[in-house]
Amino acid sequence: MGISRRSALKVMAAAAATMVGTTLSAHETQAAAVVARPDAVGMLYDATRCIGCKACMVACNEANDVTPDTSASGGLWDMPVDLNEHAKNIIKLYRDPGTGAQSFVKRQCMHCLDPACVGACMLGALQKGEKGIVSYNPDLCVGCRYCEMGCPFNVPKFEWSKAMPKLVKCELCRQRIAKGQEPACCEVCPVGAVIYGKRTDLLADAHQRLARNPGSYVPKVYGEHEAGGTQVLYLAHVDFEKLDLPAYGDESVPRRVRRLQETIYKGFVAPVALYGLFAAVMLRNREKPDSAKTKEGQP
Amino acid sequence: MNAESRPQPLGGAVFTRPVLVLAVFAGIAGLLIVWRFIVGLGASTALNDGYPWGLWIAFDVVTGTALSCGGYSVALLVYILNRGKYHPLIRPALVTSAFGYTIAGLSVVVDIGRPWIAYKLPFFWHWNLNSVLLEVSLCIMTYTVVLWLELSPAFLEWARTSTYSLFRRVGDTGLPVANKSLLWLIALGMLLPTMHQSSLGSLLLLSGPRLHPLWNTTLLPLLFLISCIAMGFGAVVMEGGLSSKFLGRKFETDMLAGLGFAMLPLIGVYLGLRLIDLGIRGQLGALFAFDHYSVMSVIELALFVAAGVLLATDRRRHNAGNLFRAAMLLVLAGALYRFDVFLVAFQPGPNWSYFPSVTEILITSGLVAGELAGYIVLIKLFPIMAGEPQAAAA
Numbered sequence A: 001m002g003i004s005r006r007s008a009l010k011v012m013a014a015a016a017a018t019m020v021g022t023t024l025s026a027h028e029t030q031a032a033a034v035v036a037r038p039d040a041v042g043m044l045y046d047a048t049r050c051i052g053c054k055a056c057m058v059a060c061n062e063a064n065d066v067t068p069d070t071s072a073s074g075g076l077w078d079m080p081v082d083l084n085e086h087a088k089n090i091i092k093l094y095r096d097p098g099t100g101a102q103s104f105v106k107r108q109c110m111h112c113l114d115p116a117c118v119g120a121c122m123l124g125a126l127q128k129g130e131k132g133i134v135s136y137n138p139d140l141c142v143g144c145r146y147c148e149m150g151c152p153f154n155v156p157k158f159e160w161s162k163a164m165p166k167l168v169k170c171e172l173c174r175q176r177i178a179k180g181q182e183p184a185c186c187e188v189c190p191v192g193a194v195i196y197g198k199r200t201d202l203l204a205d206a207h208q209r210l211a212r213n214p215g216s217y218v219p220k221v222y223g224e225h226e227a228g229g230t231q232v233l234y235l236a237h238v239d240f241e242k243l244d245l246p247a248y249g250d251e252s253v254p255r256r257v258r259r260l261q262e263t264i265y266k267g268f269v270a271p272v273a274l275y276g277l278f279a280a281v282m283l284r285n286r287e288k289p290d291s292a293k294t295k296e297g298q299p
Numbered sequence B: 001m002n003a004e005s006r007p008q009p010l011g012g013a014v015f016t017r018p019v020l021v022l023a024v025f026a027g028i029a030g031l032l033i034v035w036r037f038i039v040g041l042g043a044s045t046a047l048n049d050g051y052p053w054g055l056w057i058a059f060d061v062v063t064g065t066a067l068s069c070g071g072y073s074v075a076l077l078v079y080i081l082n083r084g085k086y087h088p089l090i091r092p093a094l095v096t097s098a099f100g101y102t103i104a105g106l107s108v109v110v111d112i113g114r115p116w117i118a119y120k121l122p123f124f125w126h127w128n129l130n131s132v133l134l135e136v137s138l139c140i141m142t143y144t145v146v147l148w149l150e151l152s153p154a155f156l157e158w159a160r161t162s163t164y165s166l167f168r169r170v171g172d173t174g175l176p177v178a179n180k181s182l183l184w185l186i187a188l189g190m191l192l193p194t195m196h197q198s199s200l201g202s203l204l205l206l207s208g209p210r211l212h213p214l215w216n217t218t219l220l221p222l223l224f225l226i227s228c229i230a231m232g233f234g235a236v237v238m239e240g241g242l243s244s245k246f247l248g249r250k251f252e253t254d255m256l257a258g259l260g261f262a263m264l265p266l267i268g269v270y271l272g273l274r275l276i277d278l279g280i281r282g283q284l285g286a287l288f289a290f291d292h293y294s295v296m297s298v299i300e301l302a303l304f305v306a307a308g309v310l311l312a313t314d315r316r317r318h319n320a321g322n323l324f325r326a327a328m329l330l331v332l333a334g335a336l337y338r339f340d341v342f343l344v345a346f347q348p349g350p351n352w353s354y355f356p357s358v359t360e361i362l363i364t365s366g367l368v369a370g371e372l373a374g375y376i377v378l379i380k381l382f383p384i385m386a387g388e389p390q391a392a393a394a
C-alpha cells in the first residue's frame, strides 16, 4: 500500500482540526450587525385596517409599468396568485380554517436593513441605496437568481417568460420618491392601511397603535427586529406566521455568512498562506526521495 | 518515473462508433441550448420563482465539479503527501477535471438569464466582496484555465513530435517554460478547489432560514470540501475501471487500491463531523422522523457507510470489482449530499415544486456525452495515459 496509515491520518487530522477550528471560531468573531440608517424610509401596513380592495396592486402596476397578470382570470383582469414577474405587490387573504378569523396581508419587498439579496448579488445589481431603499440595476445583473435563493421573504422574482429577462421586485417606488411623491400604493390606499414615512416615525406610530388598542393586535411590530430588521413594518391581528411572515430571529441572514467568510478570507491572508504552504511543501518534496517507495508493502 | 511509464497517446481510430453516438447527443444538446436562448428559461425549463436553481446548478455545476476533483485529489496525494507512485494517474485525472469544469462553466452560461452581462464579472470595481457566488464564479473560471494550463505539457510534448516544423518549434520552446512554471500552477490548482469547493457549500448558508435543519449547519463548507476530495478519488477509480473495460487498459489494482485507502479517513472524518454536528445542534432525532428529509439523509449517510465498509480491508480494496463498486457508492453518496442540500433541504414554501424538464435533462446529458467524447478523443491523440506496458508498480 502506498500510503502509510499513520502519516495520512496525521495530515488528515491536522487539516480537519484546523478547518473545524476556523469554522467554529467564526462564531466568535463579530461581523458588525447592521442598524437602520438615520434617513431610512419605509412603509407601515396595518392588516386590521386593510379592506382588501387591491387598489394598491393596480396603482403599483401603473406606477412601475408592470403588465397585469391575467393568466388565472382567462385574460380578463389582473389576478396574480403570488408575487411574480407581473406583480411587485400583492394583497392576499388568509382565513383560519378553525376559527374563521381572517386577515388580508400585503406582500412586497421588505427593504431589509441588512438584505440577503444585496449580499448575494455578485456585481451589486441589487444595492441598498439612498434612504435605505433596496434598488435594482439591470445593467449589473447576470440573471443568476442567487438573490431569489437568499431572500428570506421570497420576494425577488424573475421574468421567466422572456428571452432577455430581468429581475422584478418592489423598489419602494424610488422614482416617485426622488420626485418628492409617495409610493403609489401608499398614495392610493383609501383607508390608510399602508402608509409611507421615515422608519423611526413609522415605528413610533406602530407602537402607539399597539398601546392604544392592545386587544386588537398581536403585540408585536413585525419587521422591527425580524431577520435583522426591515424598513417595511407590519401590524396584524392574526399570527404573522399565518400571513407568510415567518418567525425569524433577530440576526440578519447575510450576517452569518459574513462572519464565516470574514473569518476564512479576512484580508485574503489565509488563501495566500495556503498557496505558499502548498508551494513550499512541493519544493521540499521535490528534494526528498519519495517516501512511499521506502514504505512499500505497508498498509 | 522511468521511460516506459511516460504518457503516450493511445492511438487508434478516433471517430469510432461510440464517439459518434456521444457526439450526436452533444449535438442535440447544442440545438436545445439554442432553443433555450430563443424562448427563454420559463418555456424550456421547470425552474420557477420557488426553485430558481435546478438540475443545471445542482448537477452540472455543484456535483459536476466535485466529480471533477480527481485532478485536485490526486495532486494533493502526489505533491503534498509526496506519493510519487500515483503520478501516472495525474494526467488522465486532469483531463477529466478540465472537461468537467469546462462543462460546468458552459452550463452556467446556459443557466443564467442575462449572460451578456457576465463579461463584467472581472471588473473588480463592481465586485461585491460579500457575495459567496462571486468568489465561486471567479475561482471556477480561473481554475478552468489553470487546469488546461496544467495539461499544456501534454499538448506541447505532442507538438514536438509533430510533422509541422512550426508546431515542433512551439513545442521545443514552450515545453521547458511550461515545465518550469508547472509547480506554481499546480499549487494554484490545489488552492483554488480548496476555496471554491468549500464555498459551494457556503452558498446555501444564505438560504439558511429556509434550509431544513438536517443540513443547515455552518460546517457546510467543510463537509463539501471533505466529500469533494473523496469524490475525486472515487471518480479516478471509476475512470480506471471504465477504461480497463472499454479501452482495454490494464486495471491498476495496486495503485487504485491505494486511492481506496485514501478514501477511508475522508469518509470517516465526514461521517464523524456530520453526526457530531447533528448531535450538537440537537437534530439527531430528525434523522428518525421518517419524513422524506430523514429518509434522504439516511440514504445519503448509508451510502457513505457502505463505501467505507467495502473499502475496510486490504483484501477488499485489492478486489477490482469491489473497489469499483465502493468508488461508485462514494461518488453517489457525495452527489446525493449535494442534491439534498440544493434541492431537498431548500424549502421555499408549500406552493412550489420542481422536477427538471426534458430539455434540462437532455442538455445536461448531452453535455456529459460531449465530455466523454472529448475525453476519448484527447487520450487517443495526446500523451495523457501512462504508456503500456506499465512499469510494474514500483
Ligand code: SF4
Pocket: A108, A109, A110, A111, A112, A115, A116, A117, A118, A134, A150, A151, A152, A153, A154, A155, A156, A169
Ligand atoms: S425582502 Fe428580500 S428582496 Fe427585499 S430587501 Fe429583503 S432580502 Fe432583499
Ligand code: SF4
Pocket: A117, A120, A121, A122, A123, A124, A125, A126, A140, A141, A142, A143, A144, A145, A146, A147, A148, A167
Ligand atoms: S439575479 Fe441579478 S440581481 Fe439577482 S443576484 Fe443575480 S445578478 Fe444580482
Ligand code: SF4
Pocket: A056, A059, A060, A061, A063, A064, A088, A089, A108, A109, A169, A170, A171, A172, A173, A183, A184, A185, A186
Ligand atoms: S412601493 Fe411602489 S413598487 Fe413597492 S409595492 Fe408600493 S407601489 Fe409597488
